[in-house]
Amino acid sequence: MRVHFHGAAGEVTGSLHEVEAAGHRILLDCGMIQGSPEAELRNLDAFAFDAATLDALVISHAHIDHIGRVPLLVKRGFRGPIFAQAATADLMRIMLLDSASIAESEAERGNRRRAHGEPELLPLYTRDDVEATMQRVQPLPYDTRREILSGVTVQFREAGHILGSSVVELFADGRKLVFSGDLGPKGTPILRDPAPIDSADLVLMESTYGDRLHKDRAETILELGRILDAAWNDGGNVLIPAFAVGRSQELLYWFAKYWDEWNVGRFKIFLDSPMASKVVGVYDRHVELFDEDALRVWKEKPDPFHLPNLQLTESAQESMAINQIERGAIVIAGSGMANAGRILHHFKHNLGKPQTHVVFVGYQAEGTIGRRLVEGAKWVRIHGRDTRAEAQRHTIGGLSAHTDQNGLIEWYGRIEGHPPLVLVHGEDKAREALAGEIGERFGTKVALARPGMTLEV
Known part of the structure; x- marks a missing residue:
């Protein structure tokens, strides 16, 4: 061999x-x-x-x-x-x-x-x-x-x-x-x-x-809850670049599991990725691969993939309408490294606002916009134009x-x-x-x- x-x-x-x-x-x-x-x-x-x-x-x-x-x-x-x-x-x-x-x-x-x-x-x-x-x-x-x-x-x-x-x-x-x-x-x-x-x-x-070494998962979950509180109190939105497979579904899982503790119902949640929406369907067809904790959450909590305040945005028009919301939106959008996709449009509208909270929940490769933001860049180039980055940034390593x-x-x-x-x-x-x-x-x-x-x- x-x-x-x-x-x-x-x-x-x-x-x-x-x-x-x-x-x-x-x-x-x-x-x-x-x-x-x-x-x-x-x-x-x-x-x-x-x-x-x-x-x-x-x-x-x-x-x-x-x-x-x-x-x-x-x-x-x-x-x-x-x-x-x-x-x-x-x-x-x-x-x-x-x-x-x-x-x-x-x-x-x-x-x-x-x-x-x-x-x-x-x-x-x-x-x-x-x-x-x-x-x-x-x-x-x-x-x-x-x-x-x-x-x-x-x-x-x-x-x-x-x-x-x-x-x-x-x-x-x-x-x-x-x-x-x-x-x-x-x-x-x-x-x-x-x-x-x-x-x-x-x-x-x-x-x-x-x-x-990653942060302790329990500590990470507490941090995510604190970020949601801070964003609500600051009067801003939460932007989460996330891969359509895996991370997006995991975030919805946590929102369901801590629905009451985090008062998740006060937010409008957008899964702004047609691909991630299709992936949710694949998860629904392969429940046999879930672990015991997940099966328990599906049984005892709001269904993570059908939360009452969750909107799956398919069209570009629906995606653009999100940027009319000044406060209280959680936007999960691709791509996970912020080098393409709908998250860039949300960055253009929200990165310049200090009340915005950007949450990075995965690896950011060299050369990507996500990596530059994680490293503290004050300006990033999006669609050929320089965009000021004043938003608060959080790297949640425990969700890797x-x-x-x-x-x-x-x-x-x-x-x-x-x-x-x-x-x-x-x-x-x-x-x-x-x-x-x-x-x-x-x-x-x-x-x-x-x-x-x-x-x-």
């Missing part, structure tokens, strides 16, 4: 790993590179392999930095099956259609502005490419070994990151490769905890927060969908024999810190993946 590292090898997005085993070539994830405009241009680059020679693609979960280039892979010649956990398969269509729609719209706007004689801009892929892609997807359940190619079997285990997120166990050539995908922290609302893995010959593990350094160490530490480890999906500062801790604690041989690196298993 041989592993080639192509993406998320020294950065947090663009997950892309290739495995040669049993005479086959299997790809693990095919994610989009996200961040600065310069970084995102790399999505147009040729793959480091011939897509037509791949035999299968295995998906860990449906976040766009893990699936965002799958239609491009198909467009460039991939003709094999795509395997994903059943809920991930449902989410993929929603996520990829949204991505294609954005790409088509951006190409259309760019072509309207292009000078005479300049070449026509083309989208990375289209909605037709997504439909062609989805015809190749084969859903698999958790905890069931399945032969996907002759001599190659795969098993998905719960990763606790988002609905359907999976740790991938790949068996071939008498070896077992474990790919963590993205791991969630224990106690994440709605989801079950990451499954323990008993053995492996090589582990590829994410390291997004390999150099830090990624586990922290302790969680990563604990999950890896339960694998028998502490096999060789490769750290992916993390910036170098985080990976180096995690590698040092694991190496010292377990005596493990830890490698940091780099693009073009190959390892024999």
Whole structure:
């Protein structure tokens, strides 16, 4: 078995790993590179392999930095099956259609502005490419070994990151490769905890927060309640950039669970994301994946996805109308790193107001508007114009969908024999810190993946 590292090898997005085993070539994830405009241009680059020679693609979960280039892979010649956990398969269509729609719209706007004689801009892929892609997807359940190619079997285990997120166990050539995908922290609302893995010959593990510890979840929830009180008392609105899958649904869960304690009914809550609204439907169809606490909240509290003061805004007109509200609105809108989407329109109307409270509930990559705001920027450029940032900002680390350094160490530490480890999906500062801790604690041989690196298993 041989592993080639192509993406998320020294950065947090663009997950892309290739495995040669049993005479086959299997790809693990095919994610989009996200961040600065310069970084995102790399999505147009040729793959480091011939897509037509791949035999299968295995998906860990449906976040766009893990699936965002799958239609491009198909467009460039991939003709094999795509395997994903059943809920991930449902989410993929929603996520990829949204991505294609954005790409088509951006190409259309760019072509309207292009000078005479300049070449026509083309989208990375289209909605037709997504439909062609989805015809190749084969859903698999958790905890069931399945032969996907002759001599190659795969098993998905719960990763606790988002609905359907999976740790991938790949068996071939008498070896077992474990790919963590993205791991969630224990106690994440709605989801079950990451499954323990008993053995492996090589582990590829994410390291997004390999150099830090999250705030205590209970303390985080208290902080979120205090922010809502402060925003109400200040006479402002609450803006929450959030990913359409996972974080948006978790926030609604907390609003339901603490409906009385936080006096949530005084606010108008807007889930301003057509994609997030569709994702809610997927959650409703996969209640079998919920943990016991979530089932109890659904039974005893207001339904988190149908709160009496919740409005799911579909049209652009409905979204724009939110900005007429001066006080008492909670707006959950994409994108999670504030580098695109409807949240930018709300920023344009609200960032300049000191009574506005902006709550960051997830990782903010280098080069994004979210990262600049977290770091205290007084001005940010939105849609080509400089916007003053006077709003109050809060980083709620305890709501991260990624586990922290302790969680990563604990999950890896339960694998028998502490096999060789490769750290992916993390910036170098985080990976180096995690590698040092694991190496010292377990005596493990830890490698940091780099693009073009190959390892024999």
